[in-house]
Amino acid sequence: MNELRPLWRLFRPYRGWMLFGTLVALLTLLANVALMAAAGWFLTAMATAGAAGVTINYFTPAALIRGSAILRTVGRYGERLINHEATFRLIAGLRVWFYRHLEPLAPARLQQYHSGDLLSRIRADIDALDTLYVRVLIPLAVAGLSLLLFTGFLLFHHPVLALTGLGFWLLAGVGLPLWSQVRGREPGRRIAADEAALRAAVIDGVQGLAELGVYGAAEHQAQRIATLSRDLIAEQGRLSSDQGLTQAGVGLCANLSLWLLLWIAIPLVDDGRLMPPHLAMLALFTLASFESVAPLAPAFQMLGRTQAAARRLFAIVDTKPAVSEPSAPSPRPERFDIEFRDVSFTYPGASRPALSGIRLAVPQGGRVAVIGATGSGKSTLFNLLLRFWTPDAGSIHLGGYDILDFHGDDLRRSIAVVSQHTHLFAASIRENLRIAAPEASQEALESACRVAQIHDFIAGLPEGYDTWVGETGVRLSGGQGRRIAVARALLKDAPILLLDEPTEGLDADTERELMRALDTLMVGRTVLLITHRPAGLDWVDQVLVLDQGRELARGDVSVIPSALQTHLLPL
Numbered sequence: 001m002n003e004l005r006p007l008w009r010l011f012r013p014y015r016g017w018m019l020f021g022t023l024v025a026l027l028t029l030l031a032n033v034a035l036m037a038a039a040g041w042f043l044t045a046m047a048t049a050g051a052a053g054v055t056i057n058y059f060t061p062a063a064l065i066r067g068s069a070i071l072r073t074v075g076r077y078g079e080r081l082i083n084h085e086a087t088f089r090l091i092a093g094l095r096v097w098f099y100r101h102l103e104p105l106a107p108a109r110l111q112q113y114h115s116g117d118l119l120s121r122i123r124a125d126i127d128a129l130d131t132l133y134v135r136v137l138i139p140l141a142v143a144g145l146s147l148l149l150f151t152g153f154l155l156f157h158h159p160v161l162a163l164t165g166l167g168f169w170l171l172a173g174v175g176l177p178l179w180s181q182v183r184g185r186e187p188g189r190r191i192a193a194d195e196a197a198l199r200a201a202v203i204d205g206v207q208g209l210a211e212l213g214v215y216g217a218a219e220h221q222a223q224r225i226a227t228l229s230r231d232l233i234a235e236q237g238r239l240s241s242d243q244g245l246t247q248a249g250v251g252l253c254a255n256l257s258l259w260l261l262l263w264i265a266i267p268l269v270d271d272g273r274l275m276p277p278h279l280a281m282l283a284l285f286t287l288a289s290f291e292s293v294a295p296l297a298p299a300f301q302m303l304g305r306t307q308a309a310a311r312r313l314f315a316i317v318d319t320k321p322a323v324s325e326p327s328a329p330s331p332r333p334e335r336f337d338i339e340f341r342d343v344s345f346t347y348p349g350a351s352r353p354a355l356s357g358i359r360l361a362v363p364q365g366g367r368v369a370v371i372g373a374t375g376s377g378k379s380t381l382f383n384l385l386l387r388f389w390t391p392d393a394g395s396i397h398l399g400g401y402d403i404l405d406f407h408g409d410d411l412r413r414s415i416a417v418v419s420q421h422t423h424l425f426a427a428s429i430r431e432n433l434r435i436a437a438p439e440a441s442q443e444a445l446e447s448a449c450r451v452a453q454i455h456d457f458i459a460g461l462p463e464g465y466d467t468w469v470g471e472t473g474v475r476l477s478g479g480q481g482r483r484i485a486v487a488r489a490l491l492k493d494a495p496i497l498l499l500d501e502p503t504e505g506l507d508a509d510t511e512r513e514l515m516r517a518l519d520t521l522m523v524g525r526t527v528l529l530i531t532h533r534p535a536g537l538d539w540v541d542q543v544l545v546l547d548q549g550r551e552l553a554r555g556d557v558s559v560i561p562s563a564l565q566t567h568l569l570p571l
């Protein structure tokens, strides 16, 4: 249960809802039990009075029965309404809490997780936590309070009856739930893991459908999904059969308790210490009272799943970000000259450094191209400047301050990135542009798109700026996506521009057009350009050549070694 302890803190804002929900659930349960007990008493009393030819007051019990029936119906509706509302609020709160912890971990600490696994944690694991509230906390509180009242009620009639009732309630409300919790722990843990693996496999399968089709691997992926589904169903089957057993166990407890009650109470009726209508009332009361403990066994069985979900969520929430924010950040940067001072960095688990002893000074408004073979550390330079990772040795300075002294948001507000991997969200073109400047007017969007040479294309679409770009922008070509990225960078209007192979994969005409757009974008900004292309090298003041994380050469274009000259793709 240790995994669940930190959750209480998260549940605290919903205490009022929980209390209200518990109260309504308790009233509903009591109304149901009262209805059954009063009906038992009433029917027997009427029958015995009729047989004896005496009249009794039937208004009061009839009113009690009607009142209980109405309260039970309204209560059930109200209970669901309140508890669903509370659950949805709780889940919404938990999602925000989880996302807040997830954000600072991106991208460094999240690269070990599959996106399907993260999705599974955000959705299914958080949903599993609501089990704790609706299926465990409320039923536990209701069972505890109602059993106190029920014991008092039986004690009022006879202590032995109270002892009998209590024994069976405890067996059904404590013994069976503990048994099912122990039995459910392992399958619950495996269900959480299997569900995550299945979701990841399905997402992988759908996203890679084209590749699977081309390489004839769809059947293999389908079999993998089928195996995972079978494992999941087998675990769920195990839980279901245990659930059936515990439900039968609760029913058995109720019937044994009824049988024992009759065995004890019938002689009391014979002795005249108990009236016949009271016997019928106690019998029906006993049967109905087990409604209070019946939900506990299935709830405790689900605890294994809930604990596994909490463990998986806290594994992420408790992860320390790769870069922690300074306790007293420097004011926002005001100058935008960049300096790498003897920077070295090795990715966790990598066998060799991605960068070793890099020195680079870019004056404000200066332009530097970083070139080198694949894997030479070019993108790592950007990752460190964006503070996604921290250098192992050396430091990076912006406007004279170590970038570790800035708040990450302030630092990144000064930097715009255009890369070959522009992420477009499954939203309209307008929304995709507004990511860079949420308040931008339509005129500002259009003017940025004109400079990025994409406005005419957008204006020609039937839905213009409202055109849906599809998941990850599949409805736009690579070149169009790149131009949207340029428009975004223009809208952001940041003083530093990082260009990571912005023209990679584009044909010569598109590249030329994009370069024209980039030319405008670069004006007045400090620019770092990673490129495999000669296009763009004319615009830079300095070239830094990297080789396996080390500086190989630096200067003008002439310093590029001939081996790399051939590596640069001609237009």
Ligand SMILES: Nc1ncnc2c1ncn2[C@@H]1O[C@H](COP(=O)(O)OP(=O)(O)OP(=O)(O)O)[C@@H](O)[C@H]1O
Binding pocket: 111, 347, 348, 350, 353, 354, 372, 373, 374, 375, 376, 377, 378, 379, 380, 381
């Ligand atoms: N997130 C990561 N985790 C572990 N190792 C990484 C990670 N990113 C890059 N590397 C490794 O660090 C080295 C430098 O990678 P980097 O991406 O900086 O090279 P690059 O010059 O940008 O390559 P490319 O031109 O192919 O994009 C490579 O050996 C790469 O395998």
